[in-house]
Amino acid sequence: MTYFHNSLIASALTVSLASSAAYAYESCNVDLSAGFTINASSIEFVEAQGENNDKQRSLYKIVEGKKLFVDNQNIELSAAQQVLVQKYDEKIRHLVPQVRNVAIEGVDLAVDGVNLAFNGLLGKGNNVAADLTKELTLIREEVVAKLSIENGISVGIDGFESEELLGKDFDKRIETAVEKAVLNSMGSILIAMGQQMMTTGDNEESFETRMENFGENIEHEMTARSAVIEKKAEAICLSIAMVDEIEEQLKAEIKPLANTNVFTVTQGHGEENQTTTK
Incomplete structure (x- = not known):
């Protein structure tokens, strides 16, 4: 029954890719030359130093905006410079x-x-969906905790993929959780599939077609929902580009920052990519 792996599981795993929209989308590339920390009262940009990059040097810091x-x-x-610094902070x-x-x-x-995939296959209240939802909820809570200014946020040069934050394998963790749940419950899944074939009177070929359609419906539903998230991810790119523009103004207006460049944002697709002139 390889069709199960090729359609239904693939459809279930497709949704995990949406999580990467937080920091990876084709129209935007953000490079950081320094890390930074944010808390309720300050934003500080730091540069890694030392043989193993285990030390940090403060490049600049904004306090109370x-x-x-x-x-x-x-x-x-000056008053004008202070307004610019405050805008950058905000x-x-x-x-x-x-x-x-x-x-x-x-x-989410x-x-x-x-839940669409496993409730449709195993029925509502099944252990697979319940266990997986529990594991994904823990990841969600971790995101909320790590992306809280009140708790303090540290971002390395890898941006929001930094190990200090979500980690480079954030989306992979979701995919792995789904794969693990499928493998651990394969027996229950196969039994449920067999029961459905007996109940509906399907032969293997017609049941395979029905399951493929089921997987395609899930994928279509998830693709439509993920499009909304992708739009929001694109909005993040525009926001970071605006930060980059203000940084350029700071460099031009405040001499001690003239040679400091933290943000470099490239927008566009392929050969149309445009990078802010530094």
């Missing part, structure tokens, strides 16, 4: 709930896909 420290030295700002902070919401919606989409 208006005070600027470069290399730990307080920088006197735009960076606004990124956090945007990223959190997309990541959470990605996990995975939960919906899992």
Whole structure:
């Protein structure tokens, strides 16, 4: 019964890809030359140093949205410069709930896909969907906790894929959870499939067709839902591009920041990619 693996499982796993929309989409590439930390009172940009990059040097820090420290030295700002620093601080902070919401919606989409797939196959209240929903809910709670300014956020040069944050394998964790659940419950799944064949009077060929249609319906439903998340991910790209633009203004207006460049955003597709001039 290889069709089960090729259609239904594939459809269930498709939903996990939506979680990666939080930090990976074709129209946007964000490069960071430094990491940064955000808490309720400050944003600090840090550079890794040392033989094993195990030490950090503060590049610059914004305190209370208006005070600027470069290399730990307080920088006197004009009224116009202070407005620019405050705007920069606000735009960076606004990124956090945007990223959190997309990541959470990605996990929620995975939960919906899992329940559509396994409830449709095994019936509502089955242990497979229940166990998997529980595991995905734990991942969701982790996202909420890690993307909380109140708790403090640390972002490495890998951006929101940083090990300090969601991790490079965030979407892979969801996919692995689904695969594990399928493998652990294969016996129950095969029994349920056999019972359905006996109940409906299907032969193997007609049952295979029905299951393939079932898988295609799930994939169609999940694709439609994931399109909404992808739009929100694109909005994140635009927000980061705006942060990049303000950083360029800071470099032009505040001399101690002239040679510091944290954000580089490339937008577009393929050869049409455009990078902000640095």
